[in-house]
Amino acid sequence: MKKREALWFYIMVSPWIFGFLVFTLGPMVYSAYLSLTEWDLFNAPKFVGLQNYIDLFTKDRIFWKTVGNTFYYGLTSMVLGMICALLIANLLNKPLPGMRVYRTLLYIPATVPVVASSLLFIRLLAPDAGLVNQFLALFGIDGPPWLLSTVWVKPALILMSLWGVGGGVTLLVAGMKGIPMEFYEAAAIDGANSRQQFWYITLPMLSPVIFFNLVMGLIGSLQTFTEVYIVTGGGPNNASKMIVPYLFDNAFRWYKMGYASAIAWVLFFIALIFTTLVFRSSSLWVYYESEVKK
């Protein structure tokens, strides 16, 4: 019986194991090797030791700028996105007529492909004729030149990312629907108002979903590519250039495959450090019901 189970287990899991070895682990090992070489795709790779990393850490000013930009953009858009999503989901979580319509309307932006939303935002954020600045002008505010300004280009991209917050909202609403009503009833009997109910019931019960969103959002924002590639091309003056677009340029525009691989590995370690931090901290703020049950 045991043997039979083991056999079936490995049969069922084998597609993933095969995929992991061929499409993940193999390429990772190969890319680790490539990061130690100089290679233009056409001539044989030339082994250069740690030279790529040394260049990356000591000479390449642009790379460090892209790291800074990625952090600025990633962290801000993630935190603001989470707050917005929580706020909206909390307002949406009512069994009243009309919520379905609100939910669909709020989800629409999340369905717009990045290519389309990028084209849209290029116009929305235009310095004079753009909708955003026209709106600000109604209040007598002279809007910034957004995508053309080294200072405002990142907030502009963050604004754009907040537009697509609907996916996170859907996950949170689904999570809120699963919180047992008795909790709220008990809290109401004890005299908790709706704000206290949110802080002491909704938020802790949602923390696994928030945690999941946070990890996914972190990994996703470190890998931001399409928005930057289409909307700004990394400009002006590299103010919006991020790690992955820079990696892409190195690999597929300048054919510096070795150097690009080194960048990818630095990116991997940054991602690793941050996800580890989030995971480590999770025991402090993520609440799992089963922990209490046991």
Place this chain on the structure above:
Amino acid sequence: MNLRVPVNPLQRTTSAEIERLRKLTPLGWLTEILKYTVLTLLTVTYILPFFWMVSSALKNDSQVYVVPPIWIPSPAYWENFVNAWASQPFNLYVWNTVWLYAIPATVGIVLSSAIVAYGFSRIKWPGRETLFYLCLATMMVPFQVQMVPLFMIFKQFGWIDSFLPLIVPAFFGSPFYIFMLRQFFMTIPAELSDAARIDGANELDILFRIILPLSRPALTVVALFAFIGAWNDYLGPLIYVHDNSKLVLALGVENMRRAMMFNSTISNAYPYLMAVSTIVVLPILIMFFFGQKTFIEGISMTGIKE
């Protein structure tokens, strides 16, 4: 990483909510109204850019750049949709996106992820948890680490300029979807499979005859996510598929923009771009609107774990 959302049969019902509202004090009413107002304002803000996109699609050059902006163009140029669509071989791009990429990739992801998730959730085996965490950990590896070597491997295979580099890996399970389906499968009582095993069914029978039919909402969500992912994918086709006759929609739209950017004599460039963008969004929108119930049900259920 345990995403669990306990689903409760005692959902707050509409009548209970109305009952609650009836009992509210005037101040409570004020808060409720305030909440609705905030929600409405937020929704309007969110929908405005989308509305702007559709409205821009109906304008001509003289209406697009007018300040203050025209919200409802008059006359509306509905023919923009037809003309914009005809300006590039978009039918071909849709065909490529759907039949050459999205559908094969979705089938691959759903099938393989379901099989693997079954192994990770319904067969007890000592090494299971370790392997599962390894599977989850691969989600942390940025795709870019594998990007260059994968490109080289697929080049060796002669797969560049075909969709194989995007489809074949889909048949080997995707950690994110494996995770979602595993969470769902774990909620199905073990007695069901045990009974089938006693009747002589093997694991594949159990998966296809018992587990999958019970998992329709979760499978729908995975299929929808996978399809939307492929429909919107930009980086993948950008790297592997360069042949003009095999362009996908996302790249087609971007190419159209580049063509128009470098040739300012083309009239109605912006309305055309917005028209095409609107058409690209439409199928996803329709899918979400009609699938909303299954969608939310599926998402909330993929979180459950006993």
